[in-house]
Amino acid sequence: MNVIPAKATPGLPAEKQGKGRQTAASGRKLRARNAVVGWSFITVAALMIVLFYFYPMIQALLLSFQSGTGANLSYVGLDNYARLLKDPTFLTTVKNTVVYLIVQVPVMIILALFLSVLLNNKALKFKGFFRTAIFLPCVTSLVAYSVIFKYLFGQDGIMNIMLMKLSLISEPISWLTDPFWAKITIIIAITWRWTGYNMIFYLSALQNIDNSIYEAAKIDGANAFQQFFKITIPMLKPIILFTSITSTIGTLQLFDEVMNITAGGPANATMTISQYIYNLSFKYTPDFGYAATVSYAIVIMIVIFSIIQFRVAGDKK
Amino acid sequence: MSKVNSIISYTVLVIASIVSIFPFLWMIVSSTNRSADVTQGRLLPGSHFFDNLRNLLDTVDLVPALMNSAKISIFTTVLALLIASLAGYGFEIFQSKAKDIVFNILLLSMMIPFAALMVPLFRMFGKISPVAPFLGIDTLTAVVLPTVTTAFLIFFFRQSTKMFPKDILEAGRIDGLNELGIFFRIYVPTMKTTYAAGAIITFMASWNSYLWPLVVLQSPENQTIPLLISNLGSSYSPDFGVIMTAIVIATLPSALIFFIMQKHFVAGMMGSVK
Incomplete structure (x- = not known):
C-alpha cells in the first residue's frame, strides 16, 4: 500500500x-x-x-469463475460467488478470522506499547535481559511453537495442572476442545509469539524521540499518563500504523497455528479462511475453482482492513 | 522514577519475561524426560535426552529432513540475496520515473496473501511436472522457486543502498570496471552488514516455512523439518519427550543465529521501516 x-x-x-x-x-x-x-x-x-x-x-x-473436481473445470460464471455467500463453513471461517483480528491485534499492540515504554526507562536495570527474553518467542518456527502450545494447553497439560495447583480453577479447562476456549488458546498463542516482535519496533521508535520533549512536558506539569497519550502515542503513530497493518495481513492469512494447535476444530470453531482454502484444494475432493473464489475473499478483506486502518490513523502520512 | 512505579515496572517485566521464556524451558526440560513424566507435569530436567534422541532417530527420518530443510534454506538464501540485491541496487543507483513505477507495482505483491497463490502455483507446477520432472511437484526446486524473490527484500536492499556512498561507483568506472564488476567488487563488499541481515531473515523464513512445502512436497523422503514436526504433533499417541527433542533440534539453528548475530537479526527485522 x-x-x-x-x-x-x-x-x-x-x-x-x-x-x-x-x-x-x-x-x-x-x-x-x-x-x-x-x-x-x-x-x-x-x-x-x-x-x-x-x-x-x-x-x-x-x-474463481470455474467449477469442477480436480482438473475437470468448466466456466460457471458467478456461481462460485453466489455459493460463497451461502456457504456456512465460509461464513464461520470469516467470523473466526475477524474475531482473531479484532481481539488479538489490539491486545498485542497495547501490550507491546506498554512493555516498550517500560523498557525505554533510562533508570531500568537488566534492560538487555528483559528485552531479549520478551523477544525470544520470535526465534521459534510457527509450527514448532504451535505444537508446544498444543501440549501446554492440553486437557491434562501443564497449564491446567498449574492453574489447578494455584486453585485458580477447580476443574481442567477444555482449552482445545471447547469452541470458546479453543479460540482463546489460539489468541494467547499468537500474542505470545508476536508481542516481542512488535515491541522491538516501538522500542527503536521510542529511542528516536527527543527526550527534551518529555522534559518540557514535565515542566508544564504533565503526568505520566498525559505524556503517554499526548506525546508517545502521536510520535509513534506511523510505526503503530505499520505494525497494525502487518499484523492484520498476518492474521488474515493465519494458517500454521490453527492447523497445528486445533486443526480447525472443534467443529470448525477455530478454522481460518486460509485453512478452508487448503482443505477445499487438498483435503476434501479438490475444488480449485471454489478455493480460488474463497482466496479472493481474503484479498478483498486485506484491502478493506488496510483502508480502514489508514482512515482511522488519519491521513497525516 | 518513584518507588511504586519502579516496583510495578519490574513486576510487569519479570512476569512478561517468565511468560515468554516458560514454553522454551518446558520444551527443553521435556526433551530430557520420559513421556510419562511430561504428562505428570514434571518441570525438572531428567536424564532421558539421549533415549529420546535415539527413539526419534528410530521412528522418523530426522537427518534426511534436516538435510532437505538445509538444502532448501541455503539455496533460497543465496539466490534471494543475489536477485534482490541486484534489483535494489538497480532501482536506487539507476533511478528513473519508469523504474519507480515498476518498483511500486512490485511492492503491491506484498499485499497478496499466500493462500491466494497456492492453488494457481500448485497447478502451475503440476503442468510443469510432466515436461520437466526435476522442477515439478514434489521437488525441492518447486519449494524454492516461488518464494525466492520477495518485494520485501528488494525494498530492504533499496533502502540500505540509499546510504551507499555513490562516489565510489564513479571511481570504479574510471578504473575501467564494467557495471557488473562494480556491483560485485565494490557494492557487495561494502554492504556486508546488509547482506548479513538479509541472509538471516531469508534463511529463517525458509527454514520455518510450512504451507507451501506442505502443498507441494508429497513423498516422505522430501519432507522438511516443519512438516516432520507437524506430523509428529498430530500423531494419536504422542511421545512428548521425543517430540520435544525434535522441536529442540529444529529450533537450534534459529536460536543460534539469533544469539550470535542479535544485532543483524534486529537490523534485518527493522529494515522495512528505516
Whole structure:
C-alpha cells in the first residue's frame, strides 16, 4: 500500500550526482547506457515477481469463475460467488478470522506499547535481559511453537495442572476442545509469539524521540499518563500504523497455528479462511475453482482492513 | 522514577519475561524426560535426552529432513540475496520515473496473501511436472522457486543502498570496471552488514516455512523439518519427550543465529521501516 512507497521515494537520484562533472553530450550517452544497464539489474527480480505473484493472481481470478473436481473445470460464471455467500463453513471461517483480528491485534499492540515504554526507562536495570527474553518467542518456527502450545494447553497439560495447583480453577479447562476456549488458546498463542516482535519496533521508535520533549512536558506539569497519550502515542503513530497493518495481513492469512494447535476444530470453531482454502484444494475432493473464489475473499478483506486502518490513523502520512 | 512505579515496572517485566521464556524451558526440560513424566507435569530436567534422541532417530527420518530443510534454506538464501540485491541496487543507483513505477507495482505483491497463490502455483507446477520432472511437484526446486524473490527484500536492499556512498561507483568506472564488476567488487563488499541481515531473515523464513512445502512436497523422503514436526504433533499417541527433542533440534539453528548475530537479526527485522 501507500506507506512503503511514500517512504521509498526520496533519496538522491543517482544521475544528479555525476551530472556536474560531465559535458552535456557524454552525459546523454551515459544516461542512455545507464538506462539499459539499470533495467538489466532489475529484470530477473521483476520477471520472478510477475511469474510467481501476478500471473498466479490472474490465474486465480480466472479459476474463481470455474467449477469442477480436480482438473475437470468448466466456466460457471458467478456461481462460485453466489455459493460463497451461502456457504456456512465460509461464513464461520470469516467470523473466526475477524474475531482473531479484532481481539488479538489490539491486545498485542497495547501490550507491546506498554512493555516498550517500560523498557525505554533510562533508570531500568537488566534492560538487555528483559528485552531479549520478551523477544525470544520470535526465534521459534510457527509450527514448532504451535505444537508446544498444543501440549501446554492440553486437557491434562501443564497449564491446567498449574492453574489447578494455584486453585485458580477447580476443574481442567477444555482449552482445545471447547469452541470458546479453543479460540482463546489460539489468541494467547499468537500474542505470545508476536508481542516481542512488535515491541522491538516501538522500542527503536521510542529511542528516536527527543527526550527534551518529555522534559518540557514535565515542566508544564504533565503526568505520566498525559505524556503517554499526548506525546508517545502521536510520535509513534506511523510505526503503530505499520505494525497494525502487518499484523492484520498476518492474521488474515493465519494458517500454521490453527492447523497445528486445533486443526480447525472443534467443529470448525477455530478454522481460518486460509485453512478452508487448503482443505477445499487438498483435503476434501479438490475444488480449485471454489478455493480460488474463497482466496479472493481474503484479498478483498486485506484491502478493506488496510483502508480502514489508514482512515482511522488519519491521513497525516 | 518513584518507588511504586519502579516496583510495578519490574513486576510487569519479570512476569512478561517468565511468560515468554516458560514454553522454551518446558520444551527443553521435556526433551530430557520420559513421556510419562511430561504428562505428570514434571518441570525438572531428567536424564532421558539421549533415549529420546535415539527413539526419534528410530521412528522418523530426522537427518534426511534436516538435510532437505538445509538444502532448501541455503539455496533460497543465496539466490534471494543475489536477485534482490541486484534489483535494489538497480532501482536506487539507476533511478528513473519508469523504474519507480515498476518498483511500486512490485511492492503491491506484498499485499497478496499466500493462500491466494497456492492453488494457481500448485497447478502451475503440476503442468510443469510432466515436461520437466526435476522442477515439478514434489521437488525441492518447486519449494524454492516461488518464494525466492520477495518485494520485501528488494525494498530492504533499496533502502540500505540509499546510504551507499555513490562516489565510489564513479571511481570504479574510471578504473575501467564494467557495471557488473562494480556491483560485485565494490557494492557487495561494502554492504556486508546488509547482506548479513538479509541472509538471516531469508534463511529463517525458509527454514520455518510450512504451507507451501506442505502443498507441494508429497513423498516422505522430501519432507522438511516443519512438516516432520507437524506430523509428529498430530500423531494419536504422542511421545512428548521425543517430540520435544525434535522441536529442540529444529529450533537450534534459529536460536543460534539469533544469539550470535542479535544485532543483524534486529537490523534485518527493522529494515522495512528505516
